[in-house]
Amino acid sequence: MRVVMFGYQTWGHRTLRALLDSGHDVVLAVTHPKSEHAYEKIWDDSVAELAEQHDVPVLLRNRPDDAGLLQTLRDAAPDIIVANNWRTWLPPEIFDLPPHGTLNIHDSLLPAYAGFSPLIWALINGEKEVGVTAHRMNAELDAGDILLQRAVSVADGDTVTDLFHRTVDLIEPIVRESLELIASGRARWVAQDRTQATFFHKRSIEDSRIDWSWPAEDLERLVRAQSDPYPNAFTHHRGERIQIVSAAVSRARYGGTPGRIFIREGDGVVIVAGADARTGRRRGLVVERLRTPDGAEHAATDYFRTMGGYLG
Known part of the structure; x- marks a missing residue:
């Protein structure tokens, strides 16, 4: 499959690394410029640098709402977009552009902890498990049908740094397995129970x-x-x-x-x-x-x- 990737920081970096190792054709990476926001300077492995090392074209955007980006995406003709830690809403003319739509990788066990900083909020709230979800993007934030989920336990004394390392290690296998299922026609999508959805804002x-x-x-x-x-x-x-x-x-x-x-x-x-x-x-x-x-x-x-x- 031809793949376009949207992502940022270490989460996006791990996603792009999985795509590059997947055997699929990564034709474009779209990422944000570096930020001085306190939380965005943490875990800031560069998507742009990794893409350039592998001769993948890179576009830097704060928002995805310009005509030039849309035309570039059309020219790239992706079969699927894969997104992880893209910081703004993607419009339907982008997320529905490829035949297989957009696969979003989110670091919570959806439908709980949609939105931002899910690991931090989950730990504050005393959750016993955290994890990663691969789901198809739609017009509602982190609300699309789920393909895969993987969970890890929260132990007594765990810090959010501990949970980051355990969940970020889930990204590459879940991305590779998701693409295998989609490419082979074996993907089975499950609708989220929206009565269980919770949404959290970006932390400051x-x-x-x-x-x-x-x-x-x-x-x-x-x-x-x-x-x-x-x-x-x-x-x-x-x-x-x-x-x-x-x-x-x-x-x-x-x-x-x-x-x-x-x-x-x-x-x-x-x-x-x-x-x-x-x-x-x-x-x-x-x-x-x-x-x-x-x-x-x-x-x-x-x-x-x-x-x-x-x-x-």
Whole structure:
């Protein structure tokens, strides 16, 4: 088959690598220019560089809505488009252009976690599994019929970085298997149950701000969902923004006002958490390590020399 690829960052890079190894004819790669967005500078293996190394023509576009791109696609005459981590909506004149349409690779177990940053949101929400879905693109975001899904378990203590590495390794086999099924006529498409669909927006730095009214269990997952190299979860102390590098849920229950710097426990310092922390029935968040604006990392027990005061 003649294949056009739309994609960006490491997800797109892995997809293009699978296509190049698949035996199909990759006739064009469309990718975004480099971005200064904090989340788009992470996992930024270049689709353009990989394509150029293999003499695949490359087009750089922020959006796919110009006549020149559409004409180039028509001239390329693809049998299928394969997309992964394309950051804007593709119009039907593009996704329905090839005879086999557009196969989109999305890093969640659709219909849940459609949209953006699915691994981060899934970890924050305490999901037990994450994965990758290959589905046919239609006019609704991440809503098309599913061809293949692969899942991995979320273990206690996993960070989003751990989940990224496990799910990104699923991309190449799922792309190759999907193309084999489509090319051989053995593809079986399954409609999504739209009553189970959930949609999430792209994360920004403000989404990493700690809200001390959340239960400590949720905050501990937020910290793991914002592990290096992602922008860490953060709070403010005495007018200075501090990033929380690692944390745990306290063994004991603590009462008081959310955000209170309370007491040492184990290797960290307990911060009172939970909207109903005043009842004394909530566990606190034990901050273990943090990073100050100068980039230095500290044990919380060294940074919080005295107890008292508030974060937030």
